[in-house]
Amino acid sequence: MDEIDRTIVNLLRADGRTSYAELARRVGLTAPSVQDRVVKLERNGIITGYKAVIDSEAIGLGITALIGIIPDNSADHQDICERLRAIPQIESCYFLAGVECYQLKVRVPKMADLERLIHRVGAIPGVAQTRTTITLSTKWEDRQQPLPSDGEARGVD
Amino acid sequence: MDEIDRTIVNLLRADGRTSYAELARRVGLTAPSVQDRVVKLERNGIITGYKAVIDSEAIGLGITALIGIIPDNSADHQDICERLRAIPQIESCYFLAGVECYQLKVRVPKMADLERLIHRVGAIPGVAQTRTTITLSTKWEDRQQPLPSDGEARGVD
DNA sequence: CATGAAGTGGACGAGATCGACCGGACCATC
DNA sequence: GATGGTCCGGTCGATCTCGTCCACTTCATG
Numbered sequence: 385m386d387e388i389d390r391t392i393v394n395l396l397r398a399d400g401r402t403s404y405a406e407l408a409r410r411v412g413l414t415a416p417s418v419q420d421r422v423v424k425l426e427r428n429g430i431i432t433g434y435k436a437v438i439d440s441e442a443i444g445l446g447i448t449a450l451i452g453i454i455p456d457n458s459a460d461h462q463d464i465c466e467r468l469r470a471i472p473q474i475e476s477c478y479f480l481a482g483v484e485c486y487q488l489k490v491r492v493p494k495m496a497d498l499e500r501l502i503h504r505v506g507a508i509p510g511v512a513q514t515r516t517t518i519t520l521s522t523k524w525e526d527r528q529q530p531l532p533s534d535g536e537a538r539g540v541d
Numbered sequence: 542m543d544e545i546d547r548t549i550v551n552l553l554r555a556d557g558r559t560s561y562a563e564l565a566r567r568v569g570l571t572a573p574s575v576q577d578r579v580v581k582l583e584r585n586g587i588i589t590g591y592k593a594v595i596d597s598e599a600i601g602l603g604i605t606a607l608i609g610i611i612p613d614n615s616a617d618h619q620d621i622c623e624r625l626r627a628i629p630q631i632e633s634c635y636f637l638a639g640v641e642c643y644q645l646k647v648r649v650p651k652m653a654d655l656e657r658l659i660h661r662v663g664a665i666p667g668v669a670q671t672r673t674t675i676t677l678s679t680k681w682e683d684r685q686q687p688l689p690s691d692g693e694a695r696g697v698d
Numbered sequence: 699c700a701t702g703a704a705g706t707g708g709a710c711g712a713g714a715t716c717g718a719c720c721g722g723a724c725c726a727t728c
Numbered sequence: 729g730a731t732g733g734t735c736c737g738g739t740c741g742a743t744c745t746c747g748t749c750c751a752c753t754t755c756a757t758g
Contacts (some may be wrong), residue, residue, distance in 0.1 A: 436550065
């Protein structure tokens with residue numbers, strides 16, 4: 385993971401369809417060696433995939449909401465997690481340090497779907513309470529910050 | 542936006558580097574016509590970009606936190622929004638219906654960075670209070686749900 | 699019957715990929 | 729301390745695939 389790798393990662397984060405030839409021009413190597421680096425980055429789990437970014441409203445998922453989950457004492461977290469994973473509308477799931485031990489980001493076409501979803505989550509054994517917040521607008525999402533250099537990341541303290 | 546477009550979008554969401562030739566084989570068209578469709582999807586704002594998915598821990602952003610913002614009465618939301626946008630560590634920013642009118646998802650290398658970040662956000666004019674929750678683990682993130690068909694999305698009620 | 703959207707097929711240039719080769723770093727041996 | 733083997737990362741060139749442009753066809757619509 386040197387400076388060239390970081391440049392490649394940054395370029396691919398900005399445009400996941402950049403060709404190896406183009407990457408090669410940008411970093412001053414040839415296409416095969418860039419490909420070699422990318423394959424290694426993928427194998428080492430640094431690049432975990434490539435995605436097209438879709439406008440969720442345009443595909444009929446106009447409603448985004450955040451759902452916090454407060455568990456009861458009997459909660460079996462592995463079971464809860466599996467049941468949450470089985471709900472396709474939950475796009476992200478974070479396990480938190482706090483009273484609300486999970487936060488879910490969900491997307492649905494209509495309010496009625498959100499209502500059904502909240503009831504479904506609330507019915508999971510071990511879930512004492514849920515707290516849902518509608519997002520009025522998404523200012524931005526999944527923006528990339530510049531990769532920290534080794535020094536910044538490892539801590540120079 | 543017919544069934545073929547939906548298939549293309551689903552394939553590109555799953556793997557943003559799928560070649561036009563491969564897409565063509567999957568949907569039973571030729572490469573030029575698939576390319577034509579993809580260009581239209583991009584122009585119509587349905588596909589807004591392509592990104593490599595990076596393991597944030599692997600690049601030194603090991604800490605993820607959610608920050609809620611409670612504004613005061615004098616809050617100028619446009620100004621707040623601009624100042625938030627200028628902070629690179631804020632990867633996502635949602636405007637919410639609730640007491641906490643923004644929620645931020647932030648990533649930093651170390652706890653000290655998070656502390657600095659919280660102070661910076663708290664110092665923005667119009668921000669009365671912030672509430673930060675550390676994520677202990679990300680169960681999953683930005684998972685794709687199957688595209689709703691026209692019927693489901695538009696509402697058949 | 700004219701028209702335009704959508705697809706096909708062919709052609710050509712660009713990109714991806716593979717094997718062979720090169721050079722420096724590292725290390726054990728003489 | 730010099731020698732030679734080995735590994736790693738890169739280049740080069742050949743070949744195959746892919747992307748892209750264009751002319752032509754088809755088909756539904758007005």
